[in-house]
Amino acid sequence: MNNLSTPPLLVADTLQRPLRDLRISVTDRCNLRCTYCMPREVFGKDFVFLPRAELLSFEEIERVAGVFVQLGVQKIRLSGGEPLMRHGVEHLIEALSKLCSTEGQPVEIALTTNGLLLSRKAQALKNAGLSRLTVSLDGLSEAVFQRMSDSTASVTTVLGGIEAAQRVGFSPIKVNMVVKRGENEHEIIPLVRRFRNTGIVLRFIEYMDVGTTNGWRMNDVVTAQEILALINNHYPIRQLDPNYRGEVAKRWMFADGGGEIGVIASVTQAFCHDCSRIRLSTDGKLYTCLFASHGVDLRDSLRRSESDAMLARFIIDTWQHRTDRYSQMRHEATTFQGRKIEMSYIGG
Ligand code: SAM
Ligand code: SF4
Ligand code: SF4
Numbered sequence: 460m461n462n463l464s465t466p467p468l469l470v471a472d473t474l475q476r477p478l479r480d481l482r483i484s485v486t487d488r489c490n491l492r493c494t495y496c497m498p499r500e501v502f503g504k505d506f507v508f509l510p511r512a513e514l515l516s517f518e519e520i521e522r523v524a525g526v527f528v529q530l531g532v533q534k535i536r537l538s539g540g541e542p543l544m545r546h547g548v549e550h551l552i553e554a555l556s557k558l559c560s561t562e563g564q565p566v567e568i569a570l571t572t573n574g575l576l577l578s579r580k581a582q583a584l585k586n587a588g589l590s591r592l593t594v595s596l597d598g599l600s601e602a603v604f605q606r607m608s609d610s611t612a613s614v615t616t617v618l619g620g621i622e623a624a625q626r627v628g629f630s631p632i633k634v635n636m637v638v639k640r641g642e643n644e645h646e647i648i649p650l651v652r653r654f655r656n657t658g659i660v661l662r663f664i665e666y667m668d669v670g671t672t673n674g675w676r677m678n679d680v681v682t683a684q685e686i687l688a689l690i691n692n693h694y695p696i697r698q699l700d701p702n703y704r705g706e707v708a709k710r711w712m713f714a715d716g717g718g719e720i721g722v723i724a725s726v727t728q729a730f731c732h733d734c735s736r737i738r739l740s741t742d743g744k745l746y747t748c749l750f751a752s753h754g755v756d757l758r759d760s761l762r763r764s765e766s767d768a769m770l771a772r773f774i775i776d777t778w779q780h781r782t783d784r785y786s787q788m789r790h791e792a793t794t795f796q797g798r799k800i801e802m803s804y805i806g807g
Pocket of ligand 1: 489495496538539540541542571572573574593594595635636637664665666667668669673802803806807
């Protein structure tokens with residue numbers, strides 16, 4: 460990429476939050492239909508996914524990622540949809556893993572996957588230079604997993620993917636469980652038991668009101684407090700300090716040394732004050748909040764081949780105008796003023 464003239468040391472938004480994390484959705488398609496994310500009534504066989512020409516190419520993603528890194532982004536997470544369904548995603552990872560910050564630090568490349576294609580992809584992902592891997596799994600019971608993912612896929616396939624990732628050297632692997640009341644809270648302890656003492660960090664995510672299709676109700680949220688109390692009853696836990704400022708998951712360890720768990724309490728303990736994340740949708744729109752209703756189009760500028768300095772100016776302007784703090788304002792009547800975009804499109 461062109462060298463940007465005098466890059467700013469810090470791009471901050473209206474609440475003085477720096478721009479540090481970029482999440483890229485590499486596909487809006489998925490091989491599951493989790494009821495809390497892509498309910499089949501909406502994402503059924505008639506749903507029209509983005510045509511190929513609308514997707515950012517790998518070259519376009521590389522270019523824009525390079526500009527973000529020059530502006531201070533230190534971590535890039537690939538998501539979707541299901542990122543392993545994007546053909547050749549390992550080639551994109553290989554290119555991104557060569558990016559270095561202005562201080563010469565390598566950028567951390569992470570990926571979140573449902574794990575179904577992981578057994579066959581793990582080695583290629585490792586070879587490509589992927590630094591961190593998160594696998595989503597909402598239960599060990601096949602019945603619960605199949606109901607929540609509205610599919611006939613098997614837990615065994617996901618566990619096989621996690622084992623393959625361990626074998627090729629990913630460490631620590633994180634496993635994300637979304638907890639939804641009446642659906643899978645009874646799977647919390649079996650998952651804890653399964654992943655304790657394995658080096659895998661299990662993380663519990665409060666069910667969120669992302670998008671407008673999942674029929675979210677506050678009553679369906681099993682709160683972080685409830686989750687931690689339940690675990691503590693079975694396996695006493697102690698809170699750990701965050702690894703870094705703005706870490707989304709609160710960290711806990713088993714008092715007997717059985718490892719670490721995390722809780723992402725985006726509903727009951729909002730962390731907007733430290734939110735340094737920007738999202739790039741599959742078709743090249745920038746979103747400054749997971750709950751946004753509008754994005755700004757970067758693809759047009761990319762395809763008009765504007766200079767990197769112009770792309771950087773566009774990104775800086777977008778970030779500097781950012782006021783988002785949806786989770787902190789969730790319960791205020793004025794919070795929601797339009798159709799929120801879906802998580803499968805913007806990336807988790
Ligand atoms: N398909 C991949 C996967 O499931 O890991 C990546 C994309 S998915 C949108 C990213 C993460 O968002 C997953 O861990 C998923 O469980 C989480 N997620 C999706 N919808 C959610 C919701 N309504 N509330 C909380 N987490 C959600
Ligand atoms: Fe697909 Fe992931 Fe959404 Fe489930 S959470 S439907 S696996 S994108
Ligand atoms: Fe960041 Fe928006 Fe989530 Fe708040 S609600 S933490 S601003 S993505």
